[in-house]
Amino acid sequence: MTFAIEMSSQPSAPSINPPTLSGILRALLRADLTVQLRNGRALLLTFFPPLAVFYGLSTAKRGAQLGGAIVNVALALTLGIALIAILGYTASVARDRELGVFQRLRVTPAPTWTIMVSRLALQILSMLAMSVVVLVAAAVVENVRLDPAAYLLTLAMVIFSSAVFLGVGQALVGLIKSVDTVNAVGRLSFLPLVALGLFAHSTIFGTTFETIARWSPGGAVATLLGGAMQPAAWSADTWWALLASVLYAVVFAGIGIRWFQWSPR
Amino acid sequence: MSSISETAPQRLALQVENLHVSYGSKRAVDGVSLDINESEIFGLLGPNGAGKTSTLSAIEGLVKPDSGSIRIGDVDARANPAAARARMGVQLQSTSFQSNLTIREIVRLYAGLYGVALTRAGIDDLLADVHLEEEASKRFSQLSGGQQKRVSLLIATIHSPPLVLLDEPTAGLDPQARRQLWDRIERLRDIGRSILLTTHSMEEAQAVCHRVAVIDNGKLLTVDTPAGLIEKHKDDPRVRKAAHGQVTLEDVFIGLTGSDLRD
Numbered sequence: 302m303t304f305a306i307e308m309s310s311q312p313s314a315p316s317i318n319p320p321t322l323s324g325i326l327r328a329l330l331r332a333d334l335t336v337q338l339r340n341g342r343a344l345l346l347t348f349f350p351p352l353a354v355f356y357g358l359s360t361a362k363r364g365a366q367l368g369g370a371i372v373n374v375a376l377a378l379t380l381g382i383a384l385i386a387i388l389g390y391t392a393s394v395a396r397d398r399e400l401g402v403f404q405r406l407r408v409t410p411a412p413t414w415t416i417m418v419s420r421l422a423l424q425i426l427s428m429l430a431m432s433v434v435v436l437v438a439a440a441v442v443e444n445v446r447l448d449p450a451a452y453l454l455t456l457a458m459v460i461f462s463s464a465v466f467l468g469v470g471q472a473l474v475g476l477i478k479s480v481d482t483v484n485a486v487g488r489l490s491f492l493p494l495v496a497l498g499l500f501a502h503s504t505i506f507g508t509t510f511e512t513i514a515r516w517s518p519g520g521a522v523a524t525l526l527g528g529a530m531q532p533a534a535w536s537a538d539t540w541w542a543l544l545a546s547v548l549y550a551v552v553f554a555g556i557g558i559r560w561f562q563w564s565p566r
Numbered sequence: 567m568s569s570i571s572e573t574a575p576q577r578l579a580l581q582v583e584n585l586h587v588s589y590g591s592k593r594a595v596d597g598v599s600l601d602i603n604e605s606e607i608f609g610l611l612g613p614n615g616a617g618k619t620s621t622l623s624a625i626e627g628l629v630k631p632d633s634g635s636i637r638i639g640d641v642d643a644r645a646n647p648a649a650a651r652a653r654m655g656v657q658l659q660s661t662s663f664q665s666n667l668t669i670r671e672i673v674r675l676y677a678g679l680y681g682v683a684l685t686r687a688g689i690d691d692l693l694a695d696v697h698l699e700e701e702a703s704k705r706f707s708q709l710s711g712g713q714q715k716r717v718s719l720l721i722a723t724i725h726s727p728p729l730v731l732l733d734e735p736t737a738g739l740d741p742q743a744r745r746q747l748w749d750r751i752e753r754l755r756d757i758g759r760s761i762l763l764t765t766h767s768m769e770e771a772q773a774v775c776h777r778v779a780v781i782d783n784g785k786l787l788t789v790d791t792p793a794g795l796i797e798k799h800k801d802d803p804r805v806r807k808a809a810h811g812q813v814t815l816e817d818v819f820i821g822l823t824g825s826d827l828r829d
Contacts, residue, residue: 319652320681328678332667339666400662408626408656409679410648564628 304360311339325411328421336393344478346389347431350504351381352438372517373440375526377498378459379519381431383495386452387487388467390424395483398474399515399565407563418460428463429456451532461543462522464550469518471557478562498523577604578637579729579760581624585634587620587784594620595631596784597815600730603761607751609762609775617784618764619659622733625762638729652680653723659764660797661714663706669693670702674824690736696720696750712743718749718757723759730754732763736770748774757779768816778815782823 337343344366355377357436397403436452439445447455473490477483498519500506514520521542528539573799580602580692587595595617602608602619612618623629625645626635636643636650663672677684679724684692693699696716701709706717710816715735722730735751736744751761751774765771779789790798792815799805800813 319649320679324681327680328675331678332664332671332675335671336664337668370758398666401658401660402662402664404628405661405663406679407628407657408654408658409676410652410681411679412648422793 314327318406318463319410322415323464323551325415326419329415330422331420334426337427340393343389343393343427344529347385348434349428351377351386351431351435353402354380355435355438356378356442366547370439370443370445371530372523373443373529374445374530375523376436376514377435377439378432378526379462379498379523380495381435382428382459383463383491383519383524384465385427387429387430387473387491387494388484391470391487392480394420394470394474395467395477395480398478398563399480400564403563413563417471417561423473424467425460425463428459432456432459443549445530447530448532451530454532455526455529458525458543461546461550462525464554465522465546466494468550468553468555468557471561472553473557475561478565480565486535487553493517495519516545517543518546518549521549572764574766578602579604579606579639580762581635581637582625583635584652585621585624585636586628586632587617588632589620594784595624598634598781598786600779600786600789602762604728604760605755605758606776607755607761607763607774609771609778610762610781610824611766611768611771611778612764612781613766613818616782616823619733620784621781622731622764626654626731627651633751652725654729654731655725655727657718657722657730657735658730659737660806661718665705665707668703668705669698669709672706672717674719677724680826682725692724708820709742711738712740712746715739716750717728717748719747723754726759728758729759730759730761732761734764734766736765736767744770748824756811768819770816772815780819780822787822 311565331332355373356374358373363423384493403416407413432455436445436455469490470487474483475484479485494517496519497514498521500511500514500520515524524538525546526540528542577600578601580600582601583599585595585598588594589644598617598621600608609617610621622630624634625638625643627650628644631644638650638653641650641653652789664675667675670686670693671691673692674684677689689730690699690702696719698709698713698720699714701713706714709717719732720737722732732751736747738746748770751763753760763770763775775790776793778795780787780795788795788798795815795818796815799821800817802818802821805813808820809817
């Protein structure tokens with residue numbers, strides 16, 4: 302039954318069958334995927350910076366002091382994940398909220414959680430795609446080749462790592478309404494979150510700084526990803542990094558979801 | 567405007583009772599009760615900040631009322647919001663859609679959210695019906711104001727809801743686009759839909775609404791047909807003071823809500 306047919310017909314019984322959850326999720330995911338693929342800036346932000354950082358760390362004279370090739374890959378992945386979550390995701394959510402896109406979606410039968418889950422799922426997919434590209438580049442450029450199990454473990458840990466930074470992003474965009482402020486705070490918080498992680502495996506600035514860096518969100522994620530790429534060297538530190546990542550994700554996402562502001566006003 | 571049959575038994579499409587909505591310490595809706603019959607176009611008139619949009623937002627489930635009941639047909643909207651939303655179509659005051667989607671993709675998204683299976687040809691038929699077939703591949707932001715309103719109305723009615731809520735549907739439109747939209751609203755009524763719309767336009771209220779209510783400071787001041795309102799309030803000194811000659815609906819509105827400017 303279509304609107305066009307109805308408009309030319311006599312009074313008819315309205316269709317009031319509630320949609321299925323799978324149908325709602327399918328519609329949202331398809332639309333969000335289309336939006337993601339059409340956004341050239343987001344695609345550039347997804348793939349270029351982590352590759353540039355990996356190349357920079359690999360060629361820098363003191364790059365080895367940060368922990369070697371595996372750590373360089375882990376840091377590039379950490380940066381890529383953080384960029385997508387803290388700058389890309391927050392900007393798109395803040396902009397759509399400002400435009401009223403969420404309010405329009407919320408007056409449909411779609412449960413509100415499906416609106417967010419669809420977007421978050423797409424972000425995780427982007428991060429996995431970015432990770433595959435970085436891992437391929439690492440294999441080609443730096444000859445960093447992993448066992449199949451290590452590749453799988455790395456991609457699994459990318460999902461955990463995504464949860465950390467998406468949680469931070471969710472908290473940021475959930476608590477701040479203004480698009481400009483979200484963008485500004487995103488940029489300001491990005492550096493400490495990620496830059497600290499760069500020194501999670503380096504004593505360049507002393508052991509105290511290294512400890513702080515190691516347990517920062519960026520440091521925990523870098524340790525986790527580095528451990529996943531070398532399953533044989535998976536240690537107690539890696540387990541602690543996994544635990545810290547889960548805690549960061551739960552706390553930040555909990556704050557961001559609990560106090561999320563759907564309306565810009 | 568065709569009138570509702572006086573003798574036909576009326577069933578309620580929407581029943582709101584003693585609705586209260588607050589934003590912090592500010593009471594936006596203060597004990598509003600209203601009923602909308604099947605196949606009725608009901609207008610909610612009020613100055614800026616009177617509580618029109620807050621009333622609609624509570625019915626739509628966008629804001630949580632402090633108290634009161636809302637029934638969409640036989641569904642308790644507060645107890646079962648998803649089922650209620652499946653039974654209503656909504657056009658928000660300022661609507662936007664994902665900026666990177668085309669009109670065709672937007673229609674497909676919302677059809678999916680309402681559980682309406684549509685082929686590409688089906689979507690194109692819908693767009694042709696609202697004279698937007700040429701715009702199917704454009705973005706929402708590339709459309710004119712009138713075209714955007716037509717897309718919004720199409721999406722609000724894509725699942726054939728018994729109740730349609732329109733928040734200032736013709737605001738910012740030129741006379742031609744406004745008349746076209748009125749025709750569409752009346753056609754919806756003709757196929758059995760009930761419509762609750764808010765408007766600042768007395769002309770619109772008189773042209774399309776069977777009944778109108780005047781709301782101010784969160785309270786419903788009066789409800790009747792446009793002609794009934796004029797008849798009921800024509801001798802009110804405040805209305806007489808506002809009138810320049812024969813009393814109009816606008817005189818009643820100004821008389822009841824005052825002539826002070828609102829934000």
